[in-house]
Amino acid sequence: MAKKNETAIRPTRAENYPEWYQQVIRASDMAELSPVRGCMVIKPWGYALWENMVRALDDMFKATGVKNAYFPLFIPISFLEKEAGHVEGFAKECAVVTHHKLEKDKDNRLVPAGKLNEPLIVRPTSETIIGDAFARWIKSYRDLPMLINQWANVVRWEMRTRIFLRTSEFLWQEGHTVHATKKEAIDRTYMMLDVYKKMAEEYLAIPVITGEKTAAEKFPGAEITTCIEAMMQDRKALQAGTSHFLGQNFAKASEIRFQSAMETEEYCWTTSWGVSTRLIGGIIMTHSDDNGIILPPRVASAHVVLLPILKKNETNETVMEYTRSVAEALRKKTYHHGPVRVEIDDRNIGGARNWEWIKKGVPLRVEIGPKDMDADSVYVSRRDRDRKDSFAIQKDSFAEHICDLLDEIQDGLYQKALAFLKENTRNIDDLDEFNKFFTPESSGKPEIHGGFAISHWCGSADCELAIKERLNVTIRCIPFDREKEDGQCIHCGSHSEGRVVFAKSY
RNA sequence: CGGGACGUGGCUCAGUCUGGAAGAGCACAGCGUUCGGGACGCUGGGGUCGCAGGUUCAAAUCCUGCCGUCCCGACCA
Incomplete structure (x- = not known):
């Protein structure tokens, strides 16, 4: 316990x-x-x-x-030189290959030898x-x-x-x-x-x-x-x-x-x-949440993991057989153009097994034990729900509805992320409010703060740079769907034709 | 590349100030008891203490240099 x-x-x-x-x-x-x-x-x-x-x-x-x-x-350096902006952008971060073999020196260490006529960069x-x-x-x-x-x-x-x-x-x-x-x-x-x-x-x-x-x-x-x-x-x-x-x-x-x-x-x-x-x-x-990643079903490494409950008795082999039959039924189902991806984990390592799969983010965990076998059912937990919020379902019904369940999880993840995006996106027209939005309350150990500020920008690179230098906030993009709207640049106050997205970024 | 923090079994860390036999918990392996439970007991394996020099009778501990990781900047998908 x-x-x-x-x-x-x-x-x-x-x-x-x-x-x-x-x-x-x-x-x-x-x-x-x-x-x-x-x-x-x-x-x-x-x-x-x-x-x-x-x-x-x-x-x-x-x-x-x-x-x-x-x-x-490998790309010849001369190729990179051909486009000026490109050189500017990439020259500082190129890995360069200058030699084509290794030789032993007097201490028997390998050292580069055979210098190339023209060095190559790694793309x-x-x-x-x-x-x-x-x-x-x-x-x-x-x-x-x-x-x-x-x-x-x-x-x-x-x-x-x-x-x-x-x-x-x-x-x-x-x-x-x-x-x-x-x-x-x-x-x-x-x-x-x-x-x-x-x-x-x-x-x-x-x-x-x-x-x-x-x-x-x-x-x-x-x-x-x-x-x-x-x-x-x-x-x-x-x-x-x-x-x-x-x-x-x-x-x-x-x-x-x-x-x-x-x-x-x-x-x-x-x-x-x-x-x-x-x-x-x-x-x-x-x-992800504080229990680890949650994989979106459409790309998840596996959709469902089957966890047979094995005891030290003669039911083990029948539980395994039953588990394999569940896997087979699931794999026959098509989820968005491909078979449902099923893992079976039959390690007998206690509850740690369940937690491992939570941390791996598999959308559905399915426990299968003697009780389920007797009832022709399985016991299902969803990664997007509380781990105690599990339910028993008939084996056939589960196979029948697994794709709907996966789609429901997929949609739930999207809606939750969308709500978060909206919650933390707002129009800001006042410079003080803008500054406050992007300034953590604790400077020593900054807390999570900020978001997307949708603010007016006059189009000047100077204003953009000034904001970046002051707050480490950049213009992420000029959104395609922005409306034409007269306003004042958040930094200099001069005329602006529309809003842009400001944020701190990775 | 600048500023800060940190490098000790796979992970989290104690030990470093004040030099004197490498430790703990978790993880791992075996056995047993349990078990729809992040279980418990016993036993066991695993570390040249980031690397290289130096000081010393003696270095995880002190000194120098280097490497790496994380955070904050500059740069960027």
Whole structure:
């Protein structure tokens, strides 16, 4: 009966949010830090989640005509040099390969040898190397549009890393498209942002705000950067995905040209767009509670875990048989285009087993013992409800309704996150109120505070910078759905045509 | 890269000030009793005390340097 902790995760969110985040990941067994600075090992439970996300995204990309390809990890430095904004943005955080072998020195230690003529960088993103390929592939308007995506790892040598949210190496997809007209490229930019919005809201149950980045926050080399922004439980913003209209900047840098129907030679218009393993950090910080992560069913590593109650007697084998028959029945059910994912955990380790699955965030836990077997039922607990709020249900009925149950959990997670977003988003027109909104009451150990302030902004980069320097608050985006409204800039008081989203961010 | 905190079995930490046999709880393994329970008992495995130098008869402990982690900045998906 000894209840050691009231919560499975310590500290709680309220006590120490960043530490809580680390502990949730440890307790969920999704990933761990590696011996390599800033890099992570994604463990099977975390990778299964990523695979489900990849599958869903990949299907959506392909439905819009995108095809997958793969480009090199190494990029000649000269390629990066081709686009000025790009150099500015990425040069400071590139891993550089300068040698191609190791030799033993006099102390028998391995040291780099065989210096490369031209150093290579490990891709921080692939616009330039893919641009080089596009320049060779594209001759005529008949080759367009070219719609390519790659699933890859990239490296950005970050100053400060946080597992899943910002690691030196991370997994992502980068889409790169080439178009004959500006309009078509812009349309594609927005189309892919819509895919991301759909992914976030319908699959991850994370409500997002869509909008355009300011000049200061744009992708290096882009004309327009669009984004989805989500609110985490500490009320900070997380940029969960971006889609860029690159104009002709990269086309000119990489000489991506085509011959038009009118026989003129023209530069192409390109886009790029990406989401990464950062989304997993977003899931954690959107849905977890003080007992650990809660996985949204549509992408959950498993939907349901079966926990046979084994005693030291002759019923064990029949309980196991019954459990396997439940698993079989569940696996025959189709949940959003795939079979229901079932785990069986028959370890006899007491109540710790149940808690492990709570911390892993599996949507449904099902206990199966002799009593259930006799009643032809199972005993179900939902991860989104209190753990004592469990119920018995007929085995057949459970199999029949499991998909509805999963959808109900999925929808509940989304509605809860949406309510939180709304609760902590508000129009602010008064500078004092704005300052107060973004200033913690305790400076030594800042409590969770702030949120999204929807305020007027005159459009000046100076005002944007001043706010950032003073409060560490940035413009997350200029929302697409903002209304035209005359107002006064929250910082300088001069005329503004509409509101933007201010927040602290990851 | 600046400021702060911290590195002791897998995890959380005590021991460091004041140098003198590496510890606890949890986790793990075995056996037993329990068990629709984050159970209990007994037994057991596991640590060159972040790394490298130095001081000393003696270093987890003192000194120097380095590495790593976390927090706050600057930078960013």
